[in-house]
Amino acid sequence: MKVMLIVMDSVGIGALPDAKEYGDEGSNTLGNIASQVGLNVPNLTKLGLGKIAPLQGIAADVKALGAYGKMAELSKGKDTTTGHWEIAGIITEDPMPTFAHSFPATFIKEFEKRIKRKTLGNVVASGTEILKELGEKHMETGFPIVYTSADSVFQIAAHEEVISLEELYEICKIAREMLTGDLAVGRVIARPFIGKPGNFTRTTNRHDYSLVPPRPTVLDALQNKGYEVISIGKIKDIFAGKGITKSITTKDNKEGVEKTIEAWSELKEGLIFTNLVEFDSLYGHRNNPKGYAEKLAELDGQLPDLMNLVEEEGILILTADHGNDPTTPSTDHSREYVPLLVYGKDIKDDRALGTRHTFADIAATLSEIFSLEYECVGESFWGSILKEA
Secondary structure (H helix, E strand, O other), X not given: OEEEEEEEOOOOOOEOOOHHHHXXXXXXXXXXXXXXXXXXXXXXXXXOHHHHOOOOOOOOOOOOXXXXXXXXXXXXXXXXXXXXHHHOOOOOXXXXXXXXXXXXXXXXXXXXXXXXXXXXXXXXXXXXXHHHHHHHHHHHHOOOEEEEOOOOEEEEEEEOOOXXXXXXXXXXXXXXXXXXXXXXXXXEEEEEXXXXXXXXXXXXXXXXXXXXXXXOOHHHHHHHOOOEEEEEOOHHHHOOOOOOOEEEOOOOHHHHHHHHHHHHHHOOOEEEEEEEOHHHHXXXXXXXXXXXXXXXXXXXXXXXXXXXXXXXXXXXXXXXXXXXXOOOOOOOOEOEOEEEEEEEOOEOOOEEEEEEOOOOXXXXXXXXXXXXXXXXXXXXXXXXXXXXX
């Protein structure tokens, strides 16, 4: 069996009941984009997207090609690591730490000592705005820029001509080693950039350094049973390499789909796990609903190629890890339901999966598909969507 699991990073579909606790009441990434700028996603519509929740301009009176539903996040939090870990079977009971203003001065002092450089920033900031504010000073001093956000992250920005990528990555590894206990953020992120003052641009050489999952995921179970687990995009980073047999990096969503297609042709048995990050990084965090809608249309145009592959063999699962509503004042992730679309030659048409209790239902389903001895809180939906022999 072959499974293609694609995470449309941040493509939420409506606020969870506890969204108010996270400051996200009223967030609805897909719903608000649809009503404000419109969505042109005929293939997602055929898969049943409009049947999951009301979306302006998206038909709900279709016979869906496959199964459709939505999933609630059981874990505490709304970040990338928490969402992906839950998809793979781990529930995060306590939110990963965030820092409302800055990291402790004692930590920064020790960090500077370890990396043998002073730092700039140590504030909560937008990644693009902080380059405008401190990029020129960074170039003058050689001090890396450190900052955080509403997410559980420690981000380090450096110009590629000032601090080499090799050194930036080493600096991030040092930060990852130091950020433990009460400071154990979900991710340390290298944020390299290029350009001149007034025209800085972040490059595709970003690298994430995640916490190691606290216990085995379904990826580990697949690997242990001899199946291939091929990660596309930042999946390997999110799981700190655990449970991954091969990793393929990408520069954007389009290449992410292309690399998924290439990997599928080489995969004998197992899982391709893909993250399409641009919805989140370029449009959600930058409050750009028009760009977000265009990027969704781009993916929609590539979907027939993916669907054709699983019509011959295997299944396609489309989902997300959290929301990031670009129409709200916030530029951060939002606590939302995520869509669940499943398609393949052996999958029943127009099968409603309802509202799933946890993202971990995907892990449970993978466990059943591959006959693994992996247990988690999720409930498999495999038996309810599989065509009768």
